[in-house]
Amino acid sequence: MTECDGYFKKSLFLVGEIGEVDYSFPLLMNGDIQLAKTIVSPVVKRITDATRTLIQEGAVEVVVAGLLPMGCCPASMTSLLTFANSDNDFEETRCLKAPNEIARYHNKQLQLSLQTLSKDFPLAKIIYADYFNAGMLLYKRPQDFEFCSETLTACCGGGGPFNVNVSSWCGSPGSTVYPRPATFISWDGIHLTDAANGIIAKKPEIFRAVGTWSTEFTWPDVALRGKAIHIVLLKLLWHAYLYFVWKERNVVLYCQESPSVDRVWGLIENAVRSSRRLGVPNMQRKVAKGYQRRCLAA
Structure with missing residues (x-):
């Protein structure tokens, strides 16, 4: 293994967000959302190809x-x-519908493409970060995050209804900056403020495509490396999750019972809590072996 390979295996790569500029041009031509949708597929393909290349290089x-x-x-x-x-043409947040519809469509197609990519690389950890819904929270409930009511106004700009002037961008002569930038969502009309970015960094929903049972069982060996206590606990939780989901699956299939998320979560929680009494490493092996026996039996 080269030094570069080692860095790739230890690093977390972020791809995106990509596509907003591409979709803006057809929208600016005539506001035609259908024209903008025609380039979603090639944009998503380029993102997927870039992700594929990273994984092939060792990520x-x-x-x-x-x-x-x-x-x-x-x-x-x-x-x-x-x-x-x-x-x-406006949503309840007073945001424009057409650009948001493009973003939603792009995000949906991207998730589908990443699910396919995950099947090609089952041992890679490919995660989709939902920035859209995390961002929408800021516009729907700005008061919860101490933002001002003028959510669509840039903090720094050259005037106008939204403090955006293409002849006088933020930093240009004639532009001004409102006091207390932390109360604004947008900094310059294009980029978010540090406050908004900080909130979105804590709020995005994270999605990972689910693989086969055997893939899911071996996934922690690749994604969770080391012997630190938090790594051991995460592996314990993962194996408990797989074991009890498998058990619930059999109950539904063979006992004709309705599935219960609360029941599964309760079993997982009890397994993790019992690790204090049984010893974390031993409990991890116990749960893992139990799941493995059931995989082999199937």
Whole structure:
């Protein structure tokens, strides 16, 4: 193994978010959402190909980010407002529907593509980060995060309804900065403020495609490396999760009972709690061997 290979295996790669600029051009031409949708497939393919290349080069952990709410971006609001002819062109947050619809469509296609990619590389940890819904929370409930009510206004800009002026961007002569940037979602009409980025970094939903039983059983050996106590606990939790999901599956299939998420979670929680009494390493092996026996029996 070369030094570079070692770095790749120990590193977390972030891909994205990619595509917003690509979709902005057809929207700016005539506001036609269908035209913008025609380039979603090639954009998603390029993102997927880049992720594939990283894994082929040795990466084992890759986070692929979806798009943020494009229709809430002050620059988009300024440029595309002329194509909004009625209240139906706006969402309840007063964000533009068309750009947000493109972002949702892009994110859906990206998730489907990553699911296929995960099947090609079952031992890689390919994670989709849902920036869109995390971002929408800021516009739906700004008061919860101490943002001002003018959620679509840039903190720094050259004036106008959304403080975005293409002739006087943030930092140009004539532009101004509102006090207390931490109360704004957008910094310059395009980029988020540090405060907004900090919240989204803590809020995104993380999705990982599920593989076969054998793949899921061996996945921790690749993704969770080391002997630190938190690594051992994570492996314990993972094996407990697999074991009890498998057990619940058999109950549903062979005992004709309805599945119960609460029942499965209760069993997992009890298994993790009992690790204090039984010793974490021993409990991990016990749960893992139990699951393995059932895999072989199947």
